[in-house]
Amino acid sequence: MMKFALKNLKESNREYVYRTLKENIINFSYVPGDMISEPEICSLFNMSRTPIREAFIKLSEDNLVNIYPQKGTFISKISTSRLDEAMFMRESLEKSVFKVAQEKLTPEDIIELKKLVKFQEGILEFGSDIKEFFYLDNQFHATIFNKCGFSSIWNSIENISQDYNRFRFLDTISKINATKVIEQHSQIIEALETKNEKLFNQIISEHLRNICPQLELFKEKFPNYFE
Structure with a gap:
């Protein structure tokens, strides 16, 4: 189950979503192999798709998610x-x-x-x-x-x-x-x-x-x- 961090005053929506998702991946609220979708995360955070998509890209750069076009975004496995x-x-x-x-x-x-x-x-x-x-x-x-x-x-x-x-x-x-x-x-x-x-x-x-x-x-x- 997603655990929500408190949003810092100086954080952008992208930074907040990224930090919250990263913490949930690190603590195995999302386990390796889980699929996460932009619409689902948009609904959970009550935000537009732009900051969610940007957060997904940053998580991909951190090797925490794998983004497959036309297929979906999945929590990466530990290397x-x-x-x-x-x-x-x-x-x-x-x-x-x-x-x-x-x-x-x-x-x-x-x-x-x-x-x-x-x-x-x-x-x-x-x-x-x-x-x-x-x-x-x-x-x-x-x-x-x-x-x-x-x-x-x-x-x-x-x-x-x-x-x-x-x-x-x-x-x-x-x-x-x-x-x-x-x-x-x-x-x-x-x-x-x-x-x-x-x-x-x-x-x-x-x-x-x-x-x-x-x-x-x-x-x-x-x-x-x-x-």
């Missing part, structure tokens, strides 16, 4: 090659950000990162919506990039990470790595506080590849989700 590419890009860039982070992150920034970890701990402890755990994970990494003045770089990472994020979402709702993610976030903070680049690089590599052992398991469990 393991795109997943590997995203992991490589993230690992390279997240390691590179360390030298800037150790100079630019303030004690207040470190406190902000620790609060995000506490929120994640609370979700596991009190059985809150595990989906929020996923978004807090992204927010943790985005905060480091944003505080370093690299918000555009983080946006580029996100743009290439759609399949990686979908696979991570499956991992998150399975809770297989949830406790490990919290421990690793704490270790990342420790490495930033102590300016320990070796520890930072080690944990980043382990953290970004937590999902790898689950690949074959999820491909077997959800065969229709993967190319």
Whole structure:
């Protein structure tokens, strides 16, 4: 079932539809292989076809939908090659950000990162919506990039990470790595506080590849989700 985000004041209709549909694809409200139609989405959003069509084109550029003329638009399947590419890009860039982070992150920034970890701990402890755990994970990494003045770089990472994020979402709702993610976030903070680049690089590599052992398991469990 479609879950509607709140529309930001500065968002155009196209941007709002695109963001909402992307979130629903990432969190499997729409699963790989599902067909979505312009008339249906127009009706759901009560909008004309122009912003809907533009949003579909943007989702196609993100490899989240496949548009087949005369046939329809379908949610794309997860590509393991795109997943590997995203992991490589993230690992390279997240390691590179360390030298800037150790100079630019303030004690207040470190406190902000620790609060995000506490929120994640609370979700596991009190059985809150595990989906929020996923978004807090992204927010943790985005905060480091944003505080370093690299918000555009983080946006580029996100743009290439759609399949990686979908696979991570499956991992998150399975809770297989949830406790490990919290421990690793704490270790990342420790490495930033102590300016320990070796520890930072080690944990980043382990953290970004937590999902790898689950690949074959999820491909077997959800065969229709993967190319």
